[in-house]
Amino acid sequence: MSEAMDFKVIGTRPIRPDGVDKVTGRASFGADFSLPGMLEGAVLRSPHAHARIKSINTDKALAAPGVKAVVTGADFPQVAAGAIEGGEGGGDFADLAGNVIARGKVRYHGHAVAAVAAQSRAQALAALALIEVEYEPLPAVLSLDAALAESAPLIDEGLMTSGLPEPAAAPSNLASVIEMGNGDLEAGFAEAALIIERRYQTPTVHQGYIEPHACVGRWGQDDQAMLWCCTQGAFDVRSMTAKVLGQPVGSLKVIPSEIGGGFGGKTTVYLEPLALQLSKKSGRPVRMVMTREEVFRATGPASAATIDLRMGFSSDGKITAAEAIMAYEAGAFPGSPVGPGTMCVFAPYRIANFRIKGMDVLVNKPKAAAYRAPGAPQALFATESAMDEAAQKLGIDPIELRLRNAVEEGDSAIYGPKFGPIGLRACLEAAAAHPHYTKAKDAGVGRGVAVGFWFNVGLQSSAEVHINEDGTVTVIEGNPDIGGSRASMALMAAETLGVPYESVRVVVADTETAGFSNVTGGSRVTFATGMAVVEASKDIIAQCCSRAASLWSTDEDMVEWRDGAVHPRPGVNVEATPLSLKDLAGQAGRMGGPLLGKASLNARGAGPGFSVNLCDALVDQETGQVQVKAFTAIQDAGKAIHPSYVEGQLQGGAVQGIGWALNEEYVYSPDGIMENAGFLDYRIPVASDLPMIETQIIEVPNPGHPYGVRGVGETPIVAPLAAVANAVSASAGVRMTELPLSPPRVLEALDQA
Amino acid sequence: MKVHVQTEVNGEAVEFLCDPTTTLLEVLRDNLGLRGSKEGCGTGDCGACSVELDGALACSCLILAAETQGRSVATIEGVATPEALHPLQSHLLKSAGLQCGVCTPGIVVAAKHLLEQDPNPTEEAVRYFLAGNLCRCTGYDKIIRAVLDAAAEMRGEAA
Incomplete structure (x- = not known):
């Protein structure tokens, strides 16, 4: 792999293989599937944020018209604790099972308590109202401060803090503590000419995918089960559902539907085990579809966070010391992304003296799920706000300040490993030279700069490449296509095999058809599954070379693959016409059988992703409303396989970040009921809120991938929070440290300034 | 009943x-x-x-x-005929104006309605007209460009 690689199809912008299905309405998403005799399921959810369940009586519901089955926590096995591997959210199987259906206690408003399957949805909903649950309400814990207070009500009475130097003496809402550090913190601060010390806060937000969770489950009398569902990872659904139901993994087939957005939020299970248990009891297939309200109340919000940050700078802008105390809300079960948050918070910079403490804290809110670069947006909001303030106070250009501290190849990352080739400096230099940065600002407009970072992951992937008898190509893989990945797989297969893009079709297969692949997440699919597709294509090439050599009665090292065909090596004295993939496919029956290439791997060497965002914002001094006037996202993609979809990741992540910065937040009543559980009141950005999102792709090839790819999907959401907040702070003339920057909050800050 | x-x-x-x-x-x-x-x-x-x-x-x-x-x-x-996609559908594909694709049918129906009312909308007009169609993946940029390009093609201008 080198920068001088001459690509034929990689880097072009063809139409995605699944495109026509998706613009015509033909594509089948989670709720678009049905089976004969199918029942409709519905979930009874807790009306309390925190309560003990004293009794549940389902008799009347079971007797109601059309009802075929009712399940409660008592219908599910106790699941032993054990870490969930390979997912994006991580966590523990016992907590996962407890979140799927409450046992003994409800931990948040919306926690599933029972589920019903009936002949119609109306009958199922009517039956829910007949289930009698006696609750003993408990005080709700709704903030980090309340959760960590001395006499806070305990959400999990058995929870002992892990990660402390000494075992915890008593249970608390503090699930775990992570600490890391290096150098001499106080000496570093003593050296500083400027210290920025502030508390930064971000709210609970939701991934906001447009497609609600949905599935169809069917259980057979032979204990073999099938699930159709919208998920980022069919194999994760399989392992999680099997665990919650106490079944062997091999007894469950998961068919991933097309997926209507996930952003990390569809990396776990909610409805799937309920649908199967209802199917088992009723003997009928069961469909379950969440309402939007249920999506807000019971699925993966991203953690609210409070970060106490202290950063010291020399007068020439070098960071002398940095400290971050980071508390993230886990929701009702342990497992916030504070771990990655602590690893990201100072990752873009060289800092000799630092200390980072992370805390995973239970509150009576839905269990947090992964959301695009989980943990990083909150962390970098704090750091990049402080960097902006430091630049201002030191009189140094904000990009220049970052360049003076930026990590480069060979530096040790704060979280451990040495960086390989990375694009932070290239992104910063591109930002400094960008017309957005060099043009004059309009009157009243503030301009914000921020850096984004995400590790990116590799993990396990499989792929098969089938050469059809006319030389066309079918690629089989197991990663749901959430934003054009079929196109990148087809491009990489076409490039490797030397065939036209149009001759390659990519199939996202079910768990009984595709080889195992970890979740579509961690920005890993184009990198890791792409690598498997390239390896499987190379397997085909090796077989083709071997077959041609044998046909030409020569040795394999006398032939080579070039331009989609086997040729004798230059200088080798063989009388032969080159054999194309089509030629060899046509003769496969006479040459050892079908051409089938395979690869399965655990991809190492995911290259970290860095970005720089520029934002121009204008604050209305009378109303506090913020308008984003211009936004530019610059990011290192390693190598953009399909540049349009890379730009799309940058733009989509930017806008989710803008929403997080300006509008989005869970609003709770004092007793823990979310008051804005709908798209009218939980306002994600709409088209008229936004300008065009300019993009610039930087390509610093990742040596860990055959074509230089590094993940691009998550980094884009990291920088916008601070880029927007820094722009708003500049326009308002007051430093904003708590998101969202909604009109009331901005107005309050203006009034106090 | x-x-x-x-x-x-x-x-x-x-x-x-x-x-x-x-x-x-x-x-x-x-x-x-x-x-x-x-x-x-x-x-x-x-x-x-x-x-x-x-x-x-x-x-x-x-x-x-x-x-x-x-x-x-x-x-x-x-919206599409057996022979061809509607220009909006073609341009959404060409511009990569969809990622997950779940909002796309609604966007096509709404944008088609807009172009029938106003064959030459400004970017701002498209943004306000489509403000009722949420997309969480794309940040709208490529959708807006696709609608403007489709409009140009339907007016007989080179898109």
């Missing part, structure tokens, strides 16, 4: 029985098998279920199926 409804969907006569409380979206999806219209919210906030009813743009989740008696409904399934 079921209601017997006779109406027209994408130019074809259809009839169905439904509860008085059933929405048009439910009937389209469950009775008629037209599952291109999506339910993203059920409250008229996301536009994923956009249809035209007697030529007016509407969220089918907010219309009772019984209200369509004797009227005419147009859905995403009626």
Whole structure:
């Protein structure tokens, strides 16, 4: 792999293989599937944020018209604790099972308590109202401060803090503590000419995918089960559902539907085990579809966070010391992304003296799920706000300040490993030279700069490449296509095999058809599954070379693959016409059988992703409303396989970040009921809120991938929070440290300034 | 007590029985098998279920199926011809104006309605018209460009 690689199809912008299905309405998403005799399921959810369940009586519901089955926590096995591997959210199987259906206690408003399957949805909903649950309400814990207070009500009475130097003496809402550090913190601060010390806060937000969770489950009398569902990872659904139901993994087939957005939020299970248990009891297939309200109340919000940050700078802008105390809300079960948050918070910079403490804290809110670069947006909001303030106070250009501290190849990352080739400096230099940065600002407009970072992951992937008898190509893989990945797989297969893009079709297969692949997440699919597709294509090439050599009665090292065909090596004295993939496919029956290439791997060497965002914002001094006037996202993609979809990741992540910065937040009543559980009141950005999102792709090839790819999907959401907040702070003339920057909050800050 | 409804969907006569409380979206999806219209919210906030009813743009989740008696409904399934995609569909594909694609049917139906009213909209007009169609993946940029390009093509200008 080198920068001088001459690509034929990689880097072009063809139409995605699944495109026509998706613009015509033909594509089948989670709720678009049905089976004969199918029942409709519905979930009874807790009306309390925190309560003990004293009794549940389902008799009347079971007797109601059309009802075929009712399940409660008592219908599910106790699941032993054990870490969930390979997912994006991580966590523990016992907590996962407890979140799927409450046992003994409800931990948040919306926690599933029972589920019903009936002949119609109306009958199922009517039956829910007949289930009698006696609750003993408990005080709700709704903030980090309340959760960590001395006499806070305990959400999990058995929870002992892990990660402390000494075992915890008593249970608390503090699930775990992570600490890391290096150098001499106080000496570093003593050296500083400027210290920025502030508390930064971000709210609970939701991934906001447009497609609600949905599935169809069917259980057979032979204990073999099938699930159709919208998920980022069919194999994760399989392992999680099997665990919650106490079944062997091999007894469950998961068919991933097309997926209507996930952003990390569809990396776990909610409805799937309920649908199967209802199917088992009723003997009928069961469909379950969440309402939007249920999506807000019971699925993966991203953690609210409070970060106490202290950063010291020399007068020439070098960071002398940095400290971050980071508390993230886990929701009702342990497992916030504070771990990655602590690893990201100072990752873009060289800092000799630092200390980072992370805390995973239970509150009576839905269990947090992964959301695009989980943990990083909150962390970098704090750091990049402080960097902006430091630049201002030191009189140094904000990009220049970052360049003076930026990590480069060979530096040790704060979280451990040495960086390989990375694009932070290239992104910063591109930002400094960008017309957005060099043009004059309009009157009243503030301009914000921020850096984004995400590790990116590799993990396990499989792929098969089938050469059809006319030389066309079918690629089989197991990663749901959430934003054009079929196109990148087809491009990489076409490039490797030397065939036209149009001759390659990519199939996202079910768990009984595709080889195992970890979740579509961690920005890993184009990198890791792409690598498997390239390896499987190379397997085909090796077989083709071997077959041609044998046909030409020569040795394999006398032939080579070039331009989609086997040729004798230059200088080798063989009388032969080159054999194309089509030629060899046509003769496969006479040459050892079908051409089938395979690869399965655990991809190492995911290259970290860095970005720089520029934002121009204008604050209305009378109303506090913020308008984003211009936004530019610059990011290192390693190598953009399909540049349009890379730009799309940058733009989509930017806008989710803008929403997080300006509008989005869970609003709770004092007793823990979310008051804005709908798209009218939980306002994600709409088209008229936004300008065009300019993009610039930087390509610093990742040596860990055959074509230089590094993940691009998550980094884009990291920088916008601070880029927007820094722009708003500049326009308002007051430093904003708590998101969202909604009109009331901005107005309050203006009034106090 | 079921209601017997006779109406027209994408130019074809259809009839169905439904509860008085059933929405048009439910009937389209469950009775008629037209599952291109999506339910993203059920409250008229996301536009994923956009249809035209007697030529007016509407969220089918907010219309009772019984209200369509004797009227005419147009859905995403009626937008392309057997020979060709609508220019909006082609340009969404060309511009990569979709990622997950679940909002796309609603965007196509709404944008088609806009271009029939205003063949030469400004970027701002497109943004305000599509403000009722939520997309969480794209940040709207490539959608807006696709609509402007499709409009140009439909006006006979080079897009």
